[in-house]
Each structure stands twice: as structure tokens, then as C-alpha cells.
Amino acid sequence: MSTITDATLQDPPRLPPEFKQGPLMRRNAAVTEAPWVRWTLTAVALLFLLGFLFLPLIAVFVEALRNGVSAYFAALVEPDALAAIRLTLLTAAITVPLNLVFGVAAAWAITKFEFRGKSLLISLIDLPFSVSPVVAGLIYILIFGAQGWAGPWLMEHGIKVAFAVPGIVLATIFVTFPFIARELIPLMHEQGTEYEQAALSLGASGWQTFWRVTVPNIRWGLLYGVLLCNARAMGEFGAVSVISGHIRGQTNTMPLHVEILYNEYQFSAAFAVASLLALLALVTLGLKAYLEWRHGDELVATRRH
Amino acid sequence: MEIKVRGIHKAFGSFPALGGVDLDIASGELVALLGPSGSGKTTLLRVIAGLEFPDRGAIVFGEEDMAGRPIRERRVGFVFQHYALFKHMTVLDNVAFGLRVRERRERPPEALIRERARELLELVQLGGLDQRYPAQLSGGQRQRVALARALAIEPRVLLLDEPFGALDAKVRKDLRRWLRQLHDKTGVTTIFVTHDQEEALELADRVVVMNRGRIEQVGTTDEVYEQPATPFVFDFLGNTNVLPGEVRGREVYVDGQDTPIVTASLHGSGPVDVYVRPGDLRVTEPGAPGFDAVIRSTQRTGPILRCEAVTASGQAIEIEVPHLHYDTQTLRPQQHVRLRLNQFSVFPRQTRNRDGTLPDVVPNAPAEYRARGRA
Amino acid sequence: MSAIVRSRTRTVIPGFGLTLGYTLLYLSLLVLIPLAGVFVHAAGLGAEGYWHVVSSPRVLAALKLSFGAALAGAAINAVFGPLIAWVFVRYEFPGKRFFDAVIDLPFALPTAVAGIALTALYAGNGWIGQYLEPLGIKVAYTPLGIIIACTFIGLPFVVRTVQPVLQDAEKELEEAAASLGANRWQTVTRVILPTVLPAALTGFALAFARAVGEYGSVIFIAGNLPMVSEIAPLLIIIKLEEFDYAGATAVASAMLILSFALLLVINGLQAWARRRHAHVR
Numbered sequence: 007m008s009t010i011t012d013a014t015l016q017d018p019p020r021l022p023p024e025f026k027q028g029p030l031m032r033r034n035a036a037v038t039e040a041p042w043v044r045w046t047l048t049a050v051a052l053l054f055l056l057g058f059l060f061l062p063l064i065a066v067f068v069e070a071l072r073n074g075v076s077a078y079f080a081a082l083v084e085p086d087a088l089a090a091i092r093l094t095l096l097t098a099a100i101t102v103p104l105n106l107v108f109g110v111a112a113a114w115a116i117t118k119f120e121f122r123g124k125s126l127l128i129s130l131i132d133l134p135f136s137v138s139p140v141v142a143g144l145i146y147i148l149i150f151g152a153q154g155w156a157g158p159w160l161m162e163h164g165i166k167v168a169f170a171v172p173g174i175v176l177a178t179i180f181v182t183f184p185f186i187a188r189e190l191i192p193l194m195h196e197q198g199t200e201y202e203q204a205a206l207s208l209g210a211s212g213w214q215t216f217w218r219v220t221v222p223n224i225r226w227g228l229l230y231g232v233l234l235c236n237a238r239a240m241g242e243f244g245a246v247s248v249i250s251g252h253i254r255g256q257t258n259t260m261p262l263h264v265e266i267l268y269n270e271y272q273f274s275a276a277f278a279v280a281s282l283l284a285l286l287a288l289v290t291l292g293l294k295a296y297l298e299w300r301h302g303d304e305l306v307a308t309r310r311h
Numbered sequence: 312m313e314i315k316v317r318g319i320h321k322a323f324g325s326f327p328a329l330g331g332v333d334l335d336i337a338s339g340e341l342v343a344l345l346g347p348s349g350s351g352k353t354t355l356l357r358v359i360a361g362l363e364f365p366d367r368g369a370i371v372f373g374e375e376d377m378a379g380r381p382i383r384e385r386r387v388g389f390v391f392q393h394y395a396l397f398k399h400m401t402v403l404d405n406v407a408f409g410l411r412v413r414e415r416r417e418r419p420p421e422a423l424i425r426e427r428a429r430e431l432l433e434l435v436q437l438g439g440l441d442q443r444y445p446a447q448l449s450g451g452q453r454q455r456v457a458l459a460r461a462l463a464i465e466p467r468v469l470l471l472d473e474p475f476g477a478l479d480a481k482v483r484k485d486l487r488r489w490l491r492q493l494h495d496k497t498g499v500t501t502i503f504v505t506h507d508q509e510e511a512l513e514l515a516d517r518v519v520v521m522n523r524g525r526i527e528q529v530g531t532t533d534e535v536y537e538q539p540a541t542p543f544v545f546d547f548l549g550n551t552n553v554l555p556g557e558v559r560g561r562e563v564y565v566d567g568q569d570t571p572i573v574t575a576s577l578h579g580s581g582p583v584d585v586y587v588r589p590g591d592l593r594v595t596e597p598g599a600p601g602f603d604a605v606i607r608s609t610q611r612t613g614p615i616l617r618c619e620a621v622t623a624s625g626q627a628i629e630i631e632v633p634h635l636h637y638d639t640q641t642l643r644p645q646q647h648v649r650l651r652l653n654q655f656s657v658f659p660r661q662t663r664n665r666d667g668t669l670p671d672v673v674p675n676a677p678a679e680y681r682a683r684g685r686a
Numbered sequence: 687m688s689a690i691v692r693s694r695t696r697t698v699i700p701g702f703g704l705t706l707g708y709t710l711l712y713l714s715l716l717v718l719i720p721l722a723g724v725f726v727h728a729a730g731l732g733a734e735g736y737w738h739v740v741s742s743p744r745v746l747a748a749l750k751l752s753f754g755a756a757l758a759g760a761a762i763n764a765v766f767g768p769l770i771a772w773v774f775v776r777y778e779f780p781g782k783r784f785f786d787a788v789i790d791l792p793f794a795l796p797t798a799v800a801g802i803a804l805t806a807l808y809a810g811n812g813w814i815g816q817y818l819e820p821l822g823i824k825v826a827y828t829p830l831g832i833i834i835a836c837t838f839i840g841l842p843f844v845v846r847t848v849q850p851v852l853q854d855a856e857k858e859l860e861e862a863a864a865s866l867g868a869n870r871w872q873t874v875t876r877v878i879l880p881t882v883l884p885a886a887l888t889g890f891a892l893a894f895a896r897a898v899g900e901y902g903s904v905i906f907i908a909g910n911l912p913m914v915s916e917i918a919p920l921l922i923i924i925k926l927e928e929f930d931y932a933g934a935t936a937v938a939s940a941m942l943i944l945s946f947a948l949l950l951v952i953n954g955l956q957a958w959a960r961r962r963h964a965h966v967r
Binding site: 039050060062063111119120121127129131135141144147148149155206212215216241247276277284291299 | 697710712721723777779783786793795800841906922934938942
């Protein structure tokens with residue numbers, strides 16, 4: 007019997023129905039919009055995303071499977087496709103570590119020391135982002151191509167750079183050049199030099215300080231940069247297209263293979279290879295979102311510009 | 312370890328952070344570097360540590376000149392203002408770091424390192440927290456981890472940059488006392504930087520008062536407080552009233568009054584500034600040595616009664632008395648009182664009033680006082 | 687390069703010479719010297735020869751198209767980008783984290799994939815194209831298609847520049863405006879928009895810069911008809927394939943100069959945004 011009185015005490019006091027939400031909504035109206043405005047804006051934003059981002063993504067997978075699952079897999083295990091996958095992986099495997107070392111070295115020099123011309127240096131590191139990928143490919147042709155500066159000499163010695171794997175790697179390095187450095191610079195700038203000073207005062211050597219203190223401090227930012235660098239390295243099309251020579255089975259990366267298949271009207275095969283790249287993009291986005299969510303505080307600098 | 316600082320100059324661009332600093336610190340001493348921000352105290356500490364390199368001058372540990380020796384060879388325990396604890400390491404790993412990075416032939420075996428780290432954590436009263444990460448500790452605990460980490464390398468000197476700056480008032484007081492005890496126990500030569508005079512005076516054997524890249528005075532708490540060498544030292548160590556005065560032989564006439572204060576320690580003659588603390592002013596009978604003032608307002612703050620008053624020459628001053636002192640009966644607004652100076656310092660008159668000191672004439676001082684002050 | 691001089695004061699942190707030296711070497715060898723090569727080659731044409739190439743109708747048309755379409759795409763993003771950023775910062779709705787992650791898709795999706803996917807959508811028999819064609823709207827293989835591709839790749843630039851500014855903008859400002867009697871529309875137009883403007887402009891410029899040089903996602907949908915839907919980067923490739931190195935470098939150097947000018951504008955905008963931002967705080 008006594009439970010009844012308890013229940014009435016514990017329940018929130020009942021309000022007349024007309025009071026529900028009314029005052030609350032009116033109070034918030036000062037700094038938010040009417041519900042219909044909110045819904046409209048949200049709908050417009052999501053429709054825009056749907057039309058511009060989701061539909062192309064879905065189209066890739068639907069078109070890839072248009073001729074059935076077996077045709078899909080046949081397109082992927084075809085020798086030229088496999089060669090393209092191998093070359094793409096190889097290119098990324100060379101490019102990413104090189105840019106990683108560069109990114110760390112550049113960020114160290116820029117964030118741990120004061121010197122004149124620093125902001126110029128930062129702008130120069132960002133430069134490849136504002137150069138058209140086609141121009142990025144062109145510049146190496148001008149050096150290593152048959153009519154290029156180094157072309158005749160390379161020809162004499164039997165070294166192929168343009169229209170060969172080294173050229174592809176060079177062009178890829180160029181377009182992915184700034185990714186890791188620009189991820190690390192704001193992060194290391196924010197962390198300052200106090201941790202390194204502490205380690206040195208405790209007797210650590212320069213390398214010990216770097217490996218035991220600096221690297222753990224920047225590991226998530228480093229991973230974030232590697233992730234973006236890798237996505238671009240595997241997916242680069244314009245720069246590689248100029249310098250590769252499109253030799254099937256030899257200098258064809260995955261994006262180039264997509265183009266060749268597409269231009270030969272093998273649409274579903276083209277989309278099948280493209281779907282692999284789309285999957286790579288999705289995995290990249292997933293990992294990126296996870297890093298931002300889980301280690302956002304150690305990427306802080308990157309999230310704010 | 313005995314430390315000698317000789318003729319240290321250091322400039323950052325065109326800003327002279329240290330302009331010729333000499334200092335001797337005895338082995339086992341606990342010394343405070345005290346000064347306002349920009350006074351060069353932190354720079355001096357960092358120069359001693361080897362975190363900054365002086366433009367000129369020498370730093371000598373014992374007999375060994377440290378100039379040009381990198382910090383990792385100096386064996387100084389440096390505690391950073393914000394501790395700089397390695398976030399990705401446990402408390403134990405932080406403390407053990409300095410031992411683990413030693414070269415193999417000097418490095419103790421791992422078991423010994425852990426044991427030593429645990430001992431140090433016991434010493435700083437953090438036993439049992441060795442598997443925590445810095446993020447899981449309170450500010451005071453982090454401070455003590457940073458200390459244990461610095462002590463782990465058996466430093467020749469322990470250097471602390473604003474050790475209590477990032478802590479709240481209560482923790483600050485406890486840690487201060489505890490640090491004094493720790494120092495008495497370990498006996499490591501210790502230098503710390505602070506801008507808080509109370510902290511410096513309570514904790515240190517000797518206080519080094521710094522201003523504009525120079526040392527103003529070095530002395531024990533009593534010395535700097537009782538015999539401040541410069542107006543700056545007097546002013547920096549507490550609330551200050553500055554009154555115009557004149558010295559003739561052993562007599563000092565305060566605020567243009569005709570009854571002088573006679574003291575044996577004065578000599579010379581001429582216009583002076585009389586520096587007196589609000590708590591050193593007391594009511595006395597009319598005509599006694601001292602000066603006249605009118606109370607403008609009173610304010611009780613806790614156990615202290617604080618009065619604002621105006622002297623005969625129109626100078627605004629502050630008086631502080633304990634709230635149960637019998638002077639409180641006289642110290643009422645509009646009361647005319649005669650004040651004596653329990654303790655004061657006299658410095659040659661400065662041509663220009665520095666910021667923060669009281670202006671010569673208070674614009675709204677009563678007309679009769681202004682007239683008398685000029686007479 | 688000579689501006690980078692060793693003038694630092696001595697510090698305890700080691701590795702300055704090593705890291706800066708490596709940085710400068712790597713940067714020079716892979717970026718600066720090759721880029722300089724374009725200008726050296728172009729200079730080989732002489733002023734007259736250079737002008738002859740750049741002012742030929744086909745090149746002019748291509749440059750106009752590249753810049754015009756990029757401008758249009760960036761303009762579309764300048765409207766929808768801040769709107770999307772606003773919705774993601776201020777409103778709650780299911781799947782928000784997922785949608786937020788997908789905004790970066792154009793960064794992550796290889797451009798060739800985006801290109802063929804957009805073409806599949808907007809071709810005359812495509813998913814969307816089949817409904818537009820009867821209305822007389824042709825998207826694929828026309829400049830309109832190029833604008834669509836430019837919009838696609840530029841979107842995240844605007845959203846990601848505006849988002850943090852909106853996140854940092856204190857609600858107090860809006861509350862203050864409301865307390866002073868402003869209605870919601872006035873608050874939005876007079877308080878929020880001016881706060882966001884520098885970031886939105888920066889995002890616009892970044893999206894524009896990216897779209898101007900874009901190749902992969904544009905090339906499939908463009909149709910590549912000389913004088914109509916042929917973009918400047920493609921023209922470079924065509925000239926290369928014809929072994930017209932001089933012509934290719936001329937077009938490339940024109941594009942480089944325009945992009946560098948744009949870069950200066952972006953830097954100026956960012957400095958302005960920072961000042962604005964710092965001022966508010």
C-alpha cells in the first residue's frame with residue numbers, strides 16, 4: 007500500500023498538456039531557429055550531400071556489379087588488373103615512407119627552432135597542393151623525358167625514368183609531398199619543446215629524445231598524415247597519367263587501368279577496379295573518423311584548420 | 312654542489328634578459344629567485360640548467376665550468392612549470408626515464424631501476440600510484456612526480472621553475488611546506504623561481520630579488536625584509552607607502568612636519584623618500600615624532616582593518632592594523648590622527664614617481680592640507 | 687632560398703642542421719628545381735613565342751573554361767558549404783557522425799573514380815541524366831558537367847574551413863544580439879555571417895585553386911571538345927602527346943602563375959581570417 011505514495015512522490019510532477027515544451031521552446035527561440043527552418047536546412051544539406059557525394063559512391067558499386075559477381079571478380083584477377091594493383095601498392099610503399107621521413111624532418115626543423123625565412127619555407131612545402139597534377143607530371147617529363155635535360159644522358163646509360171616506374175614514383179611524391187608535414191607542423195608547434203627539454207635534462211641523447219618522447223607524442227598525427235598521404239598516393243591520376251606512358255601491365259597504376267578500361271567501353275570492369283579504390287577511400291575515411299573521434303585531443307591542431 | 316654564476320649576459324634579440332648577473336650559491340642551500348615577470352629570473356634558471364646559452368659569462372658547478380656543456384651532461388634536475396610529464400608513460404616510467412636512457416655501461420639493471428623509482432615515489436608520497444598515467448593525477452601529484460623524476464638522476468642541483476604556479480592556493484601551501492621538508496631530507500642544492508614574495512620568504516634560505524635582468528639584493532628573509540637595499544626591493548616585498556621627507560644629520564622630517572624622528576642609523580642630508588609599510592603605521596599622541604593624517608575611509612578585511620588616509624601634504628596613504636588593536640577606536644573616517652612609523656626605510660628622493668607609488672598631490676585632498684603642505 | 691639563413695640563436699634541441707638541411711635538399715630536388723624547369727623551358731620560347739601560344743584561341747578557351755568552371759563550382763560550394771557546416775555544428779540528427787565523415791569523400795576518393803562515377807550519373811542515359819535530358823538539360827560532355835565535377839571536389843574545402851569557426855563562435859554573441867532586441871534573421875545576417883565570412887572566403891579560394899588544376903574527375907565528364915569543353919590541363923597533355931613541349935610548358939607556366947597568384951590571395955585571406963578571429967576573442 008505504501009508503494010503508491012512513494013510512486014507519486016518519485017514521479018515528476020505532472021504538467022497540464024498545454025504547458026509541455028511551450029515555454030522551453032520560446033526561451034530557446036532567441037538562439038535557434040523555428041523547427042521548420044531547422045528541418046528545411048538539414049534536409050537541404052543532406053540532399054546536397056546525397057546528390058553530390060553518396061550517389062557517385064553508390065554508382066561505383068552498382069555499376070561494378072552490373073554484370074554479376076563473377077564478372078566483377080574476373081575483372082579484378084585479370085593479369086593487367088593485378089599488375090596495376092601491384093604497381094599501385096609499390097608506388098605507395100615507396101612514396102609514403104619517403105614523405106614520412108621528410109615530413110618529420112621538416113616539422114622538426116620548423117617547430118623546434120627559430121630561423122629566418124620559416125614562413126616562406128612553410129609556403130614552399132605547401133606549394134605542390136596548388137599545382138595542377140598534370141603540371142606535376144609535366145615537370146618530370148621536362149627533366150627526364152627524351153627531350154628533357156637529363157633525358158639523353160639517361161638514355162645513354164639505359165636508365166628509364168619517364169614512362170617508367172621511377173617517374174610514376176616521382177610524380178606521386180610530388181603530389182603527396184605536403185600531407186604529412188602539414189599534419190605534423192601545427193601539432194608539434196602546439197606541443198612546443200618542453201618535453202624534449204625535459205628528456206634532455208634527464209640525460210637522454212637526441213635520438214633517445216626523438217624516439218622515446220617526440221614520436222609517442224605525435225604518433226596519432228603521424229598516422230593521420232600517413233593515412234591521407236597513402237590515399238592520395240594510391241589514387242593519384244593526373245600526374246601519373248602524364249608520366250606513365252600507359253604501358254599495360256608495366257606502367258599502369260589502378261587509376262590508369264580504370265581509365266583504359268573505361269575508354270575501351272569495358273564499363274563494368276572499369277567500375278570493378280574503381281570499386282577497389284572506392285573501398286580504399288571508405289576505409290581511409292573510416293580510420294580517419296575513428297582517429298578524430300578516439301584521439302582527437304592529440305590531433306587538435308589538425309582539426310582546427 | 313656549490314654553484315657560481317659569473318657575469319652572465321643574455322639578450323633575446325634586442326631585449327636584454329640578463330645584464331651582468333653574479334651569484335654564489337652554497338652547497339645544500341635552498342635559494343629563491345624572486346622578481347616580477349620579465350625580471351630575468353626564469354632566464355637565469357634556464358641558463359644555469361643549460362637550457363639557454365648565455366652571450367657572456369660563466370656558470371661553475373663546484374670547480375667545473377659548465378659553459379658549453381650540453382644540458383644532458385650537466386646532471387641538473389629541472390622541474391618545468393607545467394611539469395612536462397611524458398603523457399604516454401606511466402608515473403613509474405616517467406621517474407625511471409632518466410636511468411633508462413643512460414648508456415649501457417652506466418645503466419643499472421632494470422630491476423634496480425624500478426626499485427629506485429618506487430623508492431623515489433615513496434619519498435614524494437606517491438607510493439602505489441606508479442602505474443597511473445599523468446592524466447589521471449591531480450596537479451599536486453603531477454608536481455611531485457616531476458620532482459621524483461628530476462631527483463632520479465641524482466642531480467647536482469635541483470632547479471624548479473615556478474613550482475607552485477599552476478596549483479590552487481590550498482595545495483600550494485601544503486606543497487610548499489612539504490618541499491621544505493623534502494629539501495631538508497635530501498640536502499640537494501635547490502634553486503626555484505617565483506614571483507610570489509610570500510612563497511620565496513617562507514621557503515628559501517636566501518632570496519635573490521631580481522629586476523630588469525639584474526640582481527637587486529641577495530639575502531635571508533630577514534635581511535631583504537628588514538634592510539631592503541633598493542626602493543624596488545622594499546616595494547616588491549609588500550604594500551608600500553611613499554612619503555616625502557628630508558634628512559638632516561640623524562634626524563628625518565617626514566611629510567614636511569617639524570617634529571623629526573631621530574635614529575642612529577641615518578647619516579647625510581637632503582631630500583629623501585620615506586618608505587613605510589601600511590602595517591608599520593600606528594596612532595600616537597599629537598606632536599610626537601611622526602606625521603599628521605586624516606582618515607578618509609576604513610575597510611575591514613578579515614582580521615585586518617585597512618584605512619585610507621591623506622597626509623598633511625596631500626599624500627594618500629594606507630594604514631593596516633589588526634582589528635582588535637586599540638588604534639581601531641581612533642581610526643574612524645574624518646578623524647585627524649598623528650601617526651608614528653614603527654619601521655621604515657629611507658632612500659634618496661627619486662626625480663620621478665614610479666608607477667604604483669602614490670602621487671605627490673591628491674587632487675581632492677582638503678584645501679587646508681594642500682595649503683599647509685605647500686607652506 | 688637565400689632568404690632561409692642560419693640566424694637562429696643557439697638552443698639545446700639537437701638536429702637543426704640535419705633536419706633543415708634534409709628538408710631543403712628534398713624540397714629543392716623534388717619540387718623547386720623541377721618547377722623552375724617549367725619557367726626555364728617557357729622562357730626558351732621568348733616573349734613573342736610565349737604570347738603566340740598562350741593567346742591562341744584554343745588555349746584561351748581552355749584557360750577560360752578551367753577558371754570559369756572552377757569559379758562556378760567554388761561559388762556553389764560557397765553557398766552550400768557554410769549551410770552544411772551550420773547544420774552539422776548546430777543541429778542534431780541521426781547518423782550525423784557518419785554523414786560528417788563522408789564530407790571528406792572527395793579528399794579520399796581517387797579522382798578518376800569520381801570522374802567515371804559522375805559520368806555514369808549524368809550521361810544522357812545515366813541515373814540522373816535520363817531525367818534531365820528530356821528537359822533539354824545536357825550535363826555530361828558540356829561545361830555544366832565540368833562545373834558539377836568542380837563542385838564535387840571543392841565541397842570539403844569550404845565545409846572544413848567554416849566548421850571550426852562556427853564551432854568556436856560563442857553562442858553568447860547570438861544571445862547578446864537577441865538580448866539587444868535582434869530577431870533571428872538579423873542575428874544570423876549581422877552577427878553570424880560576418881564571423882564566418884573570412885573562413886568562407888578562404889574555403890572558396892581553396893576550392894577554386896583545387897578545381898582549376900583538376901584533371902581526373904573532370905576529364906571523363908567533360909567531353910573534351912576543343913574550344914567548348916576542353917580544360918587547360920588536358921590541353922597540356924595533348925600538346926605533350928604531340929611532342930609540342932614548348933606549347934605544353936607555355937600553358938603550364940600560365941596556369942602556374944595564375945595558381946601562385948591565387949595562393950597569395952589565399953594566404954592574405956587566411957591572415958585576415960586569423961586577425962578577425964583573434965580580434966573577436
